[in-house]
Amino acid sequence: GKALALFGLGAIGSPSAVGFAKAGMGELRLVDDDIVEPGTVVRWELGLDAAGLYKAPTLAGYIERNWPYTEAKPFVWRVGSPLHEHIDELDAMNQALQDVDLIYDATAELGIQYLLASIAGEHQLPYVAVSATAGGWGGLILRIHPQLTRACWICHRLHLQDGSIPRPPADPNGYIQPTGCAETTFVGSALDLEEVALQGVRTTVETLVEPDPQEWWDIAIGTFRSDSGRPVTPNWRTFKLVRHPRCPAHPGPRGSGVTENR
Secondary structure (H helix, E strand, C coil), X not given: CCEEEEECCCCCHHHHHHHHHHCCCCEEEEECCCECCHHHHHHCCCCHHHCCCEHXXXXXXXXXXXXXXXXXXXXXXXXXXXXXXXXXXXXXXXXXXXXXXEEEECCCCHHHHHHHHHHHHHCCCCEEEEEECHHHCEEEEEEECCCCCCCCHHHHHHHHHHCCCCCCCCCCCCEECCCCCCCCEECCCHHHHHHHHXXXXXXXXXXXXXXXXXXXXXXXXXXXXXXXXXXXXXXXXXXXXCCCCXXXXXXXXXXXXXXXXX
């Protein structure tokens, strides 16, 4: 009985979409204007059969064929692109968000994260953002609930910047131009990146159905590789987010730090 708007259908967004269908999500709005590049199908949900096809309608069709109780609606649209002259962006955003229960952001683009987190706040919607670091060495889950979270997207970026919340590990040489892909991307295997998708789906399901949110965390930092890049047992550290002293979005008293969940 829940509806979800999912932005970004890449290496984390595509397995997340299928994970939501397996979890029984009532409706999925899948927003992405990209096509499947053959160079990165090693970590995309459907593999080489989908190469050259638009991600959103391809995933939507796959979900509806295999999990018919989930209604999957594709939106072939890139937020903020000047190339879509035939699309009214405000209208497209309103259609994507009409009567949804949560915004799930797998874009991994800071500008789009800021925009979607702000829109979620205006609509009083829970917001969950998922991202991974270069090499798939680590991941980050951010959950902002309009009634429960005491801080904002800017606060979380400032906490990461000053180290009061640790950054997930990353491969210092983790970017590459793969054969068959139009843009640079980062090295990272599905076996690491899907850890982020799984935790993102778990977090979202909890956010939508958990009747007692007292133990909720706001940020989870995942570690999947050591500092030398060796695989380690996946570990998630969770934190309560408080207002950052330098955040311009919050007047009045502000917290001085974060609390790590134990």
